Amino acid sequence: MWKFLFCFLFIRYGTGEKIIIIGAGSSGIAAASKLLSHNISDFRILEAEDRIGGRIHSIHLGSAYVDLGAQYVHGMKNNLAYELAHNFVIPGNELNYTWMYYNGKRRVDDNLLNTLWDLTPETYEDGGSNVSVGDAFLSRYNSTVFNQYKNDTQMLTFAKDFIRICECSILGLEGSFSWFKPIATSSFQDCDGPNTLSWNGLGYKTILDLLLKNFPNKTGYDITNNLSLNTTVTKIIMEENSVKVKCADDSEYNTEYVLWTPSLGVLKHDHKSIFQPKLSDERINAIENFGFDGVMKIVFEFPNNWWGEEKYFWFVWNEKDKDDVIKDVSFGPVKNGDHWLSWFFHVGSAPNNSNVLIGWMVGPMVAETEKLTEEQMKNGTVYVMRKFLSNDFNVSEPIRVIHSKWCTDPKFRGTYSFETMDMSIKNISSPQRILQQPVFSTDGVPRIFFGGEATSPTRYGTVDGAIETGYREGNRLASILKNQD
Ligand SMILES: Cc1cc2nc3c(=O)[nH]c(=O)nc-3n(C[C@H](O)[C@H](O)[C@H](O)COP(=O)(O)OP(=O)(O)OC[C@H]3O[C@@H](n4cnc5c(N)ncnc54)[C@H](O)[C@@H]3O)c2cc1C
CATH class of the missing domain: 3.90.660 (Polyamine Oxidase; Chain A, domain 2)
Structure with a gap:
């Protein structure tokens, strides 16, 4: 009995949102902005870093x-x-x-x-x-x-x-x-036009404000109350008709839907320990053979x-x-x-x-x-x-x-995804399409969704690809929630 009480004291239960978004990179922020544009604010973003942006990381140096x-x-x-x-x-x-x-x-x-x-x-x-x-x-x-x-x-x-x-x-x-x-x-697929358009000193971080309609003026969405920084997800457990998300700081969230956006590198390294039950063989095969190294x-x-x-x-x-x-x-x-x-x-x-x-x-x-x-x-x-x-x-x-330390940082484990010779040898034509399929609970409801640049079939490895996947999953979740009403 004392053990149970002890655990209860130290597990912090989440705030009961319907959707948990894991990762506040461009994909997670794009998904949040899409939900907000559908007037859905019943979500929480769990982010391991002490900042938003993920692989967008602008620092002030010089002028x-x-x-x-x-x-x-x-x-x-x-x-x-x-x-x-x-x-x-x-x-x-x-x-x-x-x-x-x-x-x-x-x-x-x-x-x-x-x-x-x-x-x-x-x-x-x-x-x-x-x-x-x-x-x-x-x-x-x-x-x-x-x-x-x-x-x-x-x-x-x-x-x-x-x-x-x-x-x-x-x-x-x-x-x-x-x-x-x-x-x-x-x-x-390349997009027409100059390939190196630069932010001219504003930093790529500006796009996060643009996604939230807060640039040039801070008059857009305020996600402060939806965001938990320094919160690393360690387990995603599919229950019969819900999902439990556990974090390194002992907080727990029982939720209806989860959107996973961390990098392919994190998936490669951690999918076995995070997802319960384990992911399908087809998905694991896609994860293992899609490329993710670093610069x-x-x-x-x-x-x-x-x-x-x-x-x-x-x-x-x-x-x-x-x-x-x-x-x-x-x-x-x-x-x-x-x-x-x-x-x-x-x-x-x-x-x-x-x-x-x-x-x-x-x-x-x-x-x-x-x-x-x-x-x-x-x-x-x-x-x-x-x-x-x-x-x-x-x-x-x-x-x-x-x-930069993208490869050795456990929140990224590399820089951007690429299609490999191994995919061709093992006949995996589009790992991106396999990765973007949701995982269903036993009651037949899609519960765990996947975004992030590596789930973009044609613009993987880019910010615009990551945004596309955030919008895609944000829309998907919005339509599920609307059909529930
Ligand atoms: C050096 C470098 C240069 C690049 N140059 C360009 C470029 O010029 N143009 C371009 O378009 N793209 C470029 N890219 C690629 C682009 O940055 C990425 O494709 C895009 O930012 C990925 O966004 P994302 O949301 O999919 O993933 P991420 O930005 O990786 O976001 C995922 C988030 O999940 C968090 N996370 C990870 N694990 C956990 C966990 N267990 N629990 C909670 N949170 C977790 C991470 O901290 C991160 O914030 C570059 C990338 C790098 C690294």
Whole structure:
């Protein structure tokens, strides 16, 4: 008896809402806004972090906001993020201000670069079915670039080293640790229009206010009373005609419907411990074979602007650079003879923020690299910037260097989903469609719903895809509730 009383004292029972939304990323917030637009406020959002936004994480650095997660609105047409953001985003200038450095701090000649870009496969999606992005790229590169320069030893060497830049760009796009994992022919659909529309210093977080109709004026929905931050869900138990949600802080919620929005990475790692009864084999198969690895962003605040006007620097590593860094920087991971810093390939201007640069690191060591301290990250990345740029620039010591930790953070466990070779081998054509199916209770009622970017069949991996799934599930729940009345 005392045990029962003891438990009763420490379990906090939830507030009895009809719907529990798990996760306050763009999908969860979009679902909440959709419910509110249907005049439904009988929901609670449980969020593990102490903030909303999830993989949208804008921090104030220098004179504006910079994004450690999502940064760009990708395209305009049929893009839900653009529909909300169109008055506040501007097209990026990356291609016009690209400066590439190679071999002993030499800036690569723009004409040569343009020739190489022209020869480099613009799309790798025509490599045929059942081919990885890496294989498709390399076979086209062989027949175009290598073929063109087969009698020019110097160019051939540069073209070989240039492959790493292409590999890094692709890994950045896909979010995978290896370019042999993503499949070349995917179901992702581009939206027409510029692909890098930026928030110009406002931060992608602005979209959360736009979703809640609170930008530019705070006159929209107030979700304060519907939101529990610092609340990590640990169990979702399907009962006969309801769902019980248990949290790490011992709070419990008995509810009619649950909307799950955390990342595919969280699902991969935690589905066995969270869902009771266990998820169907078909769903588990989809979870296991859909791809979710990661990239790292590094933001630098400098005491001065040493690069002048807008710039996007790319570092083309050659064999000597790779040997040097192994000798010169003794900390951090090394894998297959590659030093972690040789995957640091790009750093560029932060919009509307004169003393801030944003860098990218990709490849198989991202997760281990996340564990480095800020000081190690600063020393390593400044070494690289000085190595490549010091003929032309006086790279100063940054005031702050902050790197993202998406892969090692248990609330994310990676960055964005991608379609894999494994899906094709195992004949899973659309894991997104499998994942978005609700789970039914034994009385035949759909009770657990699934949103989040990985449930978008054609815009997975993006904010607009996440919003689409939030709207979809918000509408679905609204129509169920309306039919109950
Ligand atoms: C580095 C990086 C760069 C990106 N760049 C772009 C870009 O330029 N453009 C673009 O469109 N997209 C970009 N993306 C992708 C985009 O950020 C995501 O697709 C989108 O934000 C996902 O939203 P979501 O709501 O599906 O998931 P999330 O944002 O992950 O939200 C899920 C929420 O669930 C919470 N949660 C997790 N587990 C639990 C639990 N057990 N209990 C309670 N809460 C939990 C998490 O804390 C999180 O807040 C980028 C992502 C990253 C990481």
